[in-house]
Amino acid sequence: MLDLAYLLITAVLIVLPMGCVALYERIARD
Amino acid sequence: MTANAWLQLFVYLAVLLAFVPLLGGYMARVYEGERTVLGRVLGPIERLFYRLAGVKPDDEMGWKRYAWAMLLFNIAGAFVVYALQRLQHLLPLNPQHMAAVTPDSSFNTAVSFATNTNWQGYGGESTMSYLTQMVGLCTQNFVSAATGMAVLVALIRAFQRKSRQTLGNFWVDLTRTTLFILLPLSFMWALLLISQGVVQTFGAYETATLLNPLKDDKGQDILTQLLAVGPAASQIAIKQLGTNGGGFFNVNSAHPFENPTTFSNFLELLAILLIPAALCDTFGRMVKDRRQGLVILAAMTAIFVAVTATCMMNEHSPNPGLAGLSIDQSVGNMEGKEVRFGPTGSALWAIATTVASNGSVNSMHDSFTPLGGLWPMWMIQLGEVVYGGVGSGLYGMLIFAIVAVFIAGLMVGRTPEYLGKKIEPYEMKMASLVILIVPALVLVGTAVACLVEPGYKAVANPGTHGYSEMLYAFSSAANNNGSAFAGLSANAPFWNTALGICMLIGRYWLAIPVLAMAGSLVKKQHVPTSPGTLPTHTPLFVVLLIGVVLLVGALTYVPALALGPVAEHLAFSVTP
Numbered sequence: 001m002l003d004l005a006y007l008l009i010t011a012v013l014i015v016l017p018m019g020c021v022a023l024y025e026r027i028a029r030d
Numbered sequence: 031m032t033a034n035a036w037l038q039l040f041v042y043l044a045v046l047l048a049f050v051p052l053l054g055g056y057m058a059r060v061y062e063g064e065r066t067v068l069g070r071v072l073g074p075i076e077r078l079f080y081r082l083a084g085v086k087p088d089d090e091m092g093w094k095r096y097a098w099a100m101l102l103f104n105i106a107g108a109f110v111v112y113a114l115q116r117l118q119h120l121l122p123l124n125p126q127h128m129a130a131v132t133p134d135s136s137f138n139t140a141v142s143f144a145t146n147t148n149w150q151g152y153g154g155e156s157t158m159s160y161l162t163q164m165v166g167l168c169t170q171n172f173v174s175a176a177t178g179m180a181v182l183v184a185l186i187r188a189f190q191r192k193s194r195q196t197l198g199n200f201w202v203d204l205t206r207t208t209l210f211i212l213l214p215l216s217f218m219w220a221l222l223l224i225s226q227g228v229v230q231t232f233g234a235y236e237t238a239t240l241l242n243p244l245k246d247d248k249g250q251d252i253l254t255q256l257l258a259v260g261p262a263a264s265q266i267a268i269k270q271l272g273t274n275g276g277g278f279f280n281v282n283s284a285h286p287f288e289n290p291t292t293f294s295n296f297l298e299l300l301a302i303l304l305i306p307a308a309l310c311d312t313f314g315r316m317v318k319d320r321r322q323g324l325v326i327l328a329a330m331t332a333i334f335v336a337v338t339a340t341c342m343m344n345e346h347s348p349n350p351g352l353a354g355l356s357i358d359q360s361v362g363n364m365e366g367k368e369v370r371f372g373p374t375g376s377a378l379w380a381i382a383t384t385v386a387s388n389g390s391v392n393s394m395h396d397s398f399t400p401l402g403g404l405w406p407m408w409m410i411q412l413g414e415v416v417y418g419g420v421g422s423g424l425y426g427m428l429i430f431a432i433v434a435v436f437i438a439g440l441m442v443g444r445t446p447e448y449l450g451k452k453i454e455p456y457e458m459k460m461a462s463l464v465i466l467i468v469p470a471l472v473l474v475g476t477a478v479a480c481l482v483e484p485g486y487k488a489v490a491n492p493g494t495h496g497y498s499e500m501l502y503a504f505s506s507a508a509n510n511n512g513s514a515f516a517g518l519s520a521n522a523p524f525w526n527t528a529l530g531i532c533m534l535i536g537r538y539w540l541a542i543p544v545l546a547m548a549g550s551l552v553k554k555q556h557v558p559t560s561p562g563t564l565p566t567h568t569p570l571f572v573v574l575l576i577g578v579v580l581l582v583g584a585l586t587y588v589p590a591l592a593l594g595p596v597a598e599h600l601a602f603s604v605t606p
Binding site: 002003006007009010011013014015016017018020021022028 | 539
């Protein structure tokens with residue numbers, strides 16, 4: 001369980017900024 | 031500061047700067063896809079890699095595709111290192127039968143090596159199998175460095191190209207960086223280090239008979255000592271060249287098997303700043319104006335010389351904590367230092383390793399005088415832009431250059447433009463993110479660690495020094511440096527997890543805004559130079575750039591530093 005949690009934290013924190021920039025660009029465009 | 035100290039600093043800089051045009055020109059040819067001296071040998075291997083991986087080298091990527099390729103590759107790398115540590119007891123090349131690493135330490139180490147930080151909460155010789163060290167950690171030393179350089183090259187192309195959508199191909203940049211730059215240099219450096227006595231073997235640890243037997247706490251004779259060995263030289267070469275810093279052994283480059291001679295010390299020191307400094311010249315060549323690269327290099331070198339000289343001066347002073355203990359301190363503060371390196375060699379390394387996001391050490395920064403320890407910590411906190419990490423240092427400095435252009439534009443009413451590209455609100459928002467995210471991580475992280483029990487209980491020296499240790503740990507992790515102030519029992523779930531999160535955010539939450547900015551800049555036309563253009567190749571711009579870097583660093587961190595090293599220094603002044 002702990003292994004899965006750590007792997008999930010890793011993946012989420014790596015891809016999160018892409019999501020944030022995409023969201024920002026959508027808000028800025030709208 | 032002694033004449034010998036000045037001489038060491040001068041010789042080091044002279045040799046370093048002599049290599050800059052040589053390596054800078056070579057790297058520019060590699061990234062421009064031009065013919066190189068190694069092309070005949072490595073070209074077929076490169077093409078074979080592309081065929082095996084199904085990569086089309088001419089397939090140009092927009093910034094989002096480039097970023098996704100980079101992120102997914104890094105996730106995969108972190109997962110492999112995590113799995114290797116958790117399963118190492120079942121895997122081959124484990125002659126010392128190392129047990130599986132705990133989940134929190136595996137997370138911390140996997141993230142640490144994927145992000146080019148190489149913070150080490152573990153002792154290499156007592157924790158990691160040879161397979162984990164080589165396939166996991168050593169491989170990450172190469173590819174994490176190559177990732178930083180790929181992001182930099184994408185940003186440089188954004189300045190270079192006009193009205194385009196694409197920044198290159200991430201897989202090509204990654205492959206060419208690793209194959210044409212990092213591997214040949216590492217091979218050469220590893221051979222040189224082996225010639226100096228750095229160990230390189232797959233054999234099990236050696237047992238040596240002690241010349242002067244000791245007694246243990248039960249009075250039993252200790253006649254032998256187990257000497258940790260292993261494939262160290264190959265890992266040390268890339269740990270320095272790739273500004274990774276993670277030592278094969280726990281005490282890093284203070285260990286005689288990692289750094290046995292004066293020449294090996296010089297070689298490793300040179301390797302730390304070699305690629306980051308040469309990349310400035312690569313940048314100048316790629317944007318077809320070498321003066322632009324020289325301006326950045328001059329700003330970096332000026333800060334480096336001033337801070338190194340000050341730190342050397344501090345370490346040549348006696349340690350006030352040892353005053354009155356009948357210790358000869360005529361050469362300066364020798365606590366935590368190798369006798370063979372002394373205050374000069376230790377301070378020079380400390381600043382080189384902290385300006386460069388390298389993190390390897392040949393002395394213990396925790397034992398520096400309060401002000402001597404302030405400088406390495408502040409160099410990390412400047413954002414690792416003075417030379418900086420391979421790739422990440424220069425893209426960080428280019429962000430500061432954009433901010434400098436913007437501020438100068440505001441002051442004199444000129445249109446902000448850099449290298450012919452207009453700097454508009456989108457670029458400034460991304461630049462602000464890059465500059466603000468890391469200080470937020472460092473300051474909030476340190477504050478939380480001061481407040482919660484698992485945070486402050488890990489400190490062995492409560493008070494101002496313990497606070498400095500915590501501030502240093504968060505600064506090091508969030509800026510992807512990796513060196514430790516020590517004195518902190520950081521191999522515990524709280525610290526492993528908190529610092530791991532800081533490393534992830536400090537790396538990818540900066541790289542993405544940089545690529546987003548590159549994606550915006552590459553679409554723009556070049557603005558012709560006019561009387562309203564601020565020249566960015568002049569000594570005035572060097573001063574402006576240094577001012578912006580130091581001012582942002584000072585405004586952000588001086589209050590935090592005042593509570594740690596400054597307060598400790600003042601306390602010693604009042605009650606020695």
